[in-house]
Amino acid sequence: MTVLVTGASGFLGSAVARRLLAAGYAVRVLVREKSPRTNLEELDVEVAIGDLRDTISLEHALAGCKALFHVAADYRLWVPDERAMLSINVDGTRALMLAALDAGVERVVYTSSVAALGLRKDGPADEETPVSLDSVVGTYKKSKFLAEQEVMRLVRERGLPAVIVNPSTPIGPRDIKPTPTGRMILDAANGRIPAYVDTGLNVVHVDDAAEGHILAYNSGKVGEKYILGGENMALAEILTEVARICGRKPPTIKLPHGALVPVAVVAETWGRIFGGEPMVTLDSIRMSRKRMFFSSDKARNALGYTSRPARHALRDAVEYFRSSSLCP
Numbered sequence: 001m002t003v004l005v006t007g008a009s010g011f012l013g014s015a016v017a018r019r020l021l022a023a024g025y026a027v028r029v030l031v032r033e034k035s036p037r038t039n040l041e042e043l044d045v046e047v048a049i050g051d052l053r054d055t056i057s058l059e060h061a062l063a064g065c066k067a068l069f070h071v072a073a074d075y076r077l078w079v080p081d082e083r084a085m086l087s088i089n090v091d092g093t094r095a096l097m098l099a100a101l102d103a104g105v106e107r108v109v110y111t112s113s114v115a116a117l118g119l120r121k122d123g124p125a126d127e128e129t130p131v132s133l134d135s136v137v138g139t140y141k142k143s144k145f146l147a148e149q150e151v152m153r154l155v156r157e158r159g160l161p162a163v164i165v166n167p168s169t170p171i172g173p174r175d176i177k178p179t180p181t182g183r184m185i186l187d188a189a190n191g192r193i194p195a196y197v198d199t200g201l202n203v204v205h206v207d208d209a210a211e212g213h214i215l216a217y218n219s220g221k222v223g224e225k226y227i228l229g230g231e232n233m234a235l236a237e238i239l240t241e242v243a244r245i246c247g248r249k250p251p252t253i254k255l256p257h258g259a260l261v262p263v264a265v266v267a268e269t270w271g272r273i274f275g276g277e278p279m280v281t282l283d284s285i286r287m288s289r290k291r292m293f294f295s296s297d298k299a300r301n302a303l304g305y306t307s308r309p310a311r312h313a314l315r316d317a318v319e320y321f322r323s324s325s326l327c328p
Helices: 011-022 055-062 082-103 139-158 180-189 206-219 235-246 257-274 282-288 297-303 310-323
Strands: 002-006 026-031 046-049 067-070 107-111 162-167 169-171 200-205 225-228 231-234
Touching (some): 011 026, 011 169, 046 055, 055 082, 067 206, 082 107, 107 206, 139 162, 169 180, 169 310, 180 235, 180 310, 200 206, 200 235, 206 225, 235 310, 257 282
Parallel strands (some): 067 107, 107 162
Antiparallel strands (some): 200 231
16 A cells, blocks of 8 residues: 655654555655655655645645655744745645545545644643644744644545644654754754753654554544653753763753843844844744643553653764764
């Protein structure tokens, strides 16, 4: 049986493709013509050239496929023009789901994100934590919220056979870009993060999140959401563990969130003028005011999902960056 995987040249998508191959599926991958192929070099996959904004290429890529894993997304925490991200993450997702319906795809696993979910002040959030568009901070989170709503609408109105997974913060090997989180780990490994703020993330090994996709494909219920997370960690704990792995001293300076606002203003202005993604943005400061902690109990109970300790994900990420000569 042939399955189509979008985003397979990227971080999480390549992990999903590897897991599908290991399970014996024939894998076709949708990649843009100029996308790097490093993560695909050792994989026995069929490559389909296309773009989420090109409907004809989606039709060709889906031809003969019984299943679709839509992992691709524009994952940046800052963009100079939000329309470009919304076009890929929202409009592109809608176009792909409609193409899947027309192609008669029997099963869809849509990779959303915990970015599309609500947060709690008194403990980890779950799939039922209330959320609204007004409460979502940043273009990326808004785009994932809107894309998830589109998928759910098509499930209700058109019978789209989709299961939704919400990975938390994947960390591990093959983060070639790297992602915003991977860049944080890389900067910490290189000693470029001298201070921190009081925030937190749910850290999951990228290969565990990939395995969760397969479990959702096999056992998930259409129209249901499943958080694929790992361990809730304060940012200080994450940076301390990376420092331990690298034999460095962890940062000890704790900054108030407001102290970073002038830095973010300058960084965003620089990014708009000269290009590139700022290391600190106003949206990232707003997001960091809450600890982004989540529970994967639903996935554990319903799918048999498991995750390894976060230190293993951090270790594997550092080892990958070392093998790529990006950190000592």
